[in-house]
Amino acid sequence: MDILKILSRGTKKSASQFEIQKPLNQPSTPQLYNDPTRGVKRKRKEDQSASSLNVDDDPDEINFFAPRTTKKPIVEPTAKEDQIEDASKSLLDEEEVRQVLKSHRLKFTLLSSHDAKRTKVKKSKKEEAKTKVKDGKKPLFPQPLTSFSEFRSTYNISARLSENLAKQGYRIPTEVQLGSLPLLLQPDRAISSSVAEELHFKTKRGVDFLAVAPTGSGKTLAFLIPAINSILRRRAGETGQKEHILEVVVVAPTRELAHQIVNEGRKLAQGTGVKIVGMKKDMRIPAEGEIDDDLSHDEASSKSDSETGSSEDEEDDKPQKETTTTKADILVTTPQILRNFLKSRTLPTVKSLILDEADVLLDPLFREQTLGIWSACSNKSLRLTCWSATMGSNIEGLMLEQLKSRGSSSVPLIRLVVGLKDTAVPSINHKLIYTATEQGKLFALRQLLHPKSSSDSMPEMRLPFLVFAQTIERATALHDELKFDIPAEAGGSTRIAALHSSLSDSARSSIVARFRAGEIWVLITTDLLMRGIDFRGVNGVINYDVPTSAAAYIHRVGRTGRAGHEGGVAVTFYTTEDVAHLKSIANVISLSEKQAGKKSEEGVPKWLMDSLPKMGKEEKKQLKKHGVESRRGNKTKITTQSAWERRKENNRRGAIAGSKNRKMQEVNSDTQGGDDGEWGGIDG
Ligand code: ADP
Numbered sequence: 163m164d165i166l167k168i169l170s171r172g173t174k175k176s177a178s179q180f181e182i183q184k185p186l187n188q189p190s191t192p193q194l195y196n197d198p199t200r201g202v203k204r205k206r207k208e209d210q211s212a213s214s215l216n217v218d219d220d221p222d223e224i225n226f227f228a229p230r231t232t233k234k235p236i237v238e239p240t241a242k243e244d245q246i247e248d249a250s251k252s253l254l255d256e257e258e259v260r261q262v263l264k265s266h267r268l269k270f271t272l273l274s275s276h277d278a279k280r281t282k283v284k285k286s287k288k289e290e291a292k293t294k295v296k297d298g299k300k301p302l303f304p305q306p307l308t309s310f311s312e313f314r315s316t317y318n319i320s321a322r323l324s325e326n327l328a329k330q331g332y333r334i335p336t337e338v339q340l341g342s343l344p345l346l347l348q349p350d351r352a353i354s355s356s357v358a359e360e361l362h363f364k365t366k367r368g369v370d371f372l373a374v375a376p377t378g379s380g381k382t383l384a385f386l387i388p389a390i391n392s393i394l395r396r397r398a399g400e401t402g403q404k405e406h407i408l409e410v411v412v413v414a415p416t417r418e419l420a421h422q423i424v425n426e427g428r429k430l431a432q433g434t435g436v437k438i439v440g441m442k443k444d445m446r447i448p449a450e451g452e453i454d455d456d457l458s459h460d461e462a463s464s465k466s467d468s469e470t471g472s473s474e475d476e477e478d479d480k481p482q483k484e485t486t487t488t489k490a491d492i493l494v495t496t497p498q499i500l501r502n503f504l505k506s507r508t509l510p511t512v513k514s515l516i517l518d519e520a521d522v523l524l525d526p527l528f529r530e531q532t533l534g535i536w537s538a539c540s541n542k543s544l545r546l547t548c549w550s551a552t553m554g555s556n557i558e559g560l561m562l563e564q565l566k567s568r569g570s571s572s573v574p575l576i577r578l579v580v581g582l583k584d585t586a587v588p589s590i591n592h593k594l595i596y597t598a599t600e601q602g603k604l605f606a607l608r609q610l611l612h613p614k615s616s617s618d619s620m621p622e623m624r625l626p627f628l629v630f631a632q633t634i635e636r637a638t639a640l641h642d643e644l645k646f647d648i649p650a651e652a653g654g655s656t657r658i659a660a661l662h663s664s665l666s667d668s669a670r671s672s673i674v675a676r677f678r679a680g681e682i683w684v685l686i687t688t689d690l691l692m693r694g695i696d697f698r699g700v701n702g703v704i705n706y707d708v709p710t711s712a713a714a715y716i717h718r719v720g721r722t723g724r725a726g727h728e729g730g731v732a733v734t735f736y737t738t739e740d741v742a743h744l745k746s747i748a749n750v751i752s753l754s755e756k757q758a759g760k761k762s763e764e765g766v767p768k769w770l771m772d773s774l775p776k777m778g779k780e781e782k783k784q785l786k787k788h789g790v791e792s793r794r795g796n797k798t799k800i801t802t803q804s805a806w807e808r809r810k811e812n813n814r815r816g817a818i819a820g821s822k823n824r825k826m827q828e829v830n831s832d833t834q835g836g837d838d839g840e841w842g843g844i845d846g
């Protein structure tokens with residue numbers, strides 16, 4: 163049976179509007195910004211034998227501008243020691259570095275002055291004069307990573323690790339990776355000692371780091387590669403020492419994201435013996451003052467960890483015995499669960515604390531727990547790295563303050579910003595749709611799900627897609643409402659699901675797994691899923707309810723158009739009531755389109771932009787905290803029908819679908835597998 167035909171009821175014309183399994187256009191490169199005119203041809207100082215880059219040979223092969231599907235193998239995981247050239251040879255000169263950074267829109271800033279009370283991202287001259295705070299911000303130009311092959315040749319990264327990267331098809335580093343990896347792997351190589359000296363900092367003990375890079379731009383690898391490599395380096399130094407010592411803690415705001423990071427990490431660490439564990443409720447990790455010689459659990463599981471890295475949930479469903487101590491090299495956790503375990507315990511062996519989605523982790527919602535974990539990491543040489551697609555200046559200020567209070571003043575805090583701050587990725591098409599009322603949203607969503615003809619003013623949406631609602635109640639109600647919109651023959655109500663935090667852990671992981679497997683096509687969710695989650699095939703995002711901040715918009719729509727995939731569509735419905743707080747979102751859309759080089763007014767017409775009222779600071783704060791007033795709790799229903807009416811209607815539609823299903827089966831058995839019969843839709 164042709165799923166495409168089934169799902170799009172109506173004419174053949176509309177059938178082509180829905181394409182379920184077809185992912186977004188395959189990108190030729192995972193990089194977002196690739197503007198060679200911003201830079202000029204680079205040349206190496208010396209021979210380039212260890213690198214695949216040869217700028218003078220073939221214009222297609224110019225460093226990162228080469229397509230991902232390049233025929234020449236870039237990564238040489240089995241490179242012999244003698245192939246590893248003298249590191250200094252592959253250094254770019256200052257001018258080259260500047261050009262590469264510029265062409266990829268990478269901006270590094272030294273936020274070194276821990277004395278600064280406050281750092282502002284952008285200050286007009288007037289403001290600067292007013293505040294009189296010298297914040298000591300300086301531009302920096304560290305060496306970029308020109309290709310993953312440099313890992314072996316220049317950064318002497320574990321052969322197994324680079325082999326794992328190649329196995330997963332990573333050929334060209336994304337912007338955030340090419341910018342941050344040298345700095346995190348070998349800061350003293352990335353920044354020359356003379357520059358460090360001039361700016362009064364040292365790189366010997368590493369750097370504290372803050373990266374602001376678009377959604378889906380590969381931040382996870384950017385922090386996992388250095389994390390895994392530092393453990394391998396230590397082990398290589400300690401002859402034969404393979405004991406698991408907790409060296410890295412990764413904090414992420416949701417279980418789903420923590421879980422995803424564990425899976426990514428395990429794929430990368432396959433065969434290296436580095437153990438990556440997701441923190442669970444009853445799990446115990448060796449903390450200070452605990453004797454941790456009971457390693458029976460650890461020995462038993464470490465093999466499977468490194469060998470079944472790609473399998474999801476492999477350890478998660480096993481109940482953790484209360485007395486079991488789990489040893490790990492890298493622990494991935496949500497703030498609450500680790501904080502609950504720690505209480506007054508400390509984590510003295512941890513050398514690297516990674517905050518993924520750092521702005522939300524340091525936001526009031528999680529701040530106390532995150533700072534608690536940070537101070538539990540008592541090792542003097544702890545380094546902090548923070549990652550997000552959005553970052554308020556208050557968060558930077560908070561980081562500086564905390565770092566200062568830990569007394570690591572000679573260690574620099576370096577910020578990397580990729581592209582324009584606080585914009586959505588250029589690969590997404592944005593659409594704002596006015597629906598007047600709540601009821602209008604439901605009509606509009608149904609129209610997106612079942613386009614009647616190609617002349618609809620609605621944008622084309624291809625399944626699978628994510629639908630964001632403001633509250634759990636609304637996500638549940640919308641799910642109830644749409645349950646029968648997908649015909650039984652195409653999987654019916656199993657194709658649509660709601661995911662939110664009031665479901666059990668196992669229900670949550672099962673829904674995520676089914677969505678990843680392509681079994682669920684419409685996933686209705688709350689802001690629980692807005693950050694970090696990487697569903698590769700998501701073709702569209704629908705903001706059924708307007709996001710409550712510009713950052714929320716950027717993160718929600720960033721679930722599509724990942725890793726340079728073109729064609730993702732982000733639709734935002736708004737009612738009369740939303741007009742009052744739409745300005746910041748309209749601004750993000752317009753700025754993002756400008757950055758992508760699109761015609762102005764494509765997503766937001768000028769008349770709309772001009773007529774939207776500005777929002778006050780306090781108003782923004784309230785909206786972010788509580789959401790749109792009339793959609794809170796049970797105030798506004800998704801539909802005007804009562805629950806009783808809806809149940810009745812659902813039963814009726816369920817019965818119709820069931821009867822159609824039976825008829826279909828009869829027809830199919832008559833025609834012996836007549837799978838290609840066209841189905842006219844539930845109303846057909
Ligand atoms: P972010 O954390 O920046 O939102 P992720 O780390 O989740 O992004 O990565 C988004 C997607 O990009 C993932 O599916 C990942 O596998 C892919 N990806 C990361 N780095 C590369 C690369 N160098 N080349 C191709 N794809 C990549």
Ligand code: MG
Binds near residue numbers: 381382518694
């Ligand atoms: Mg991420």
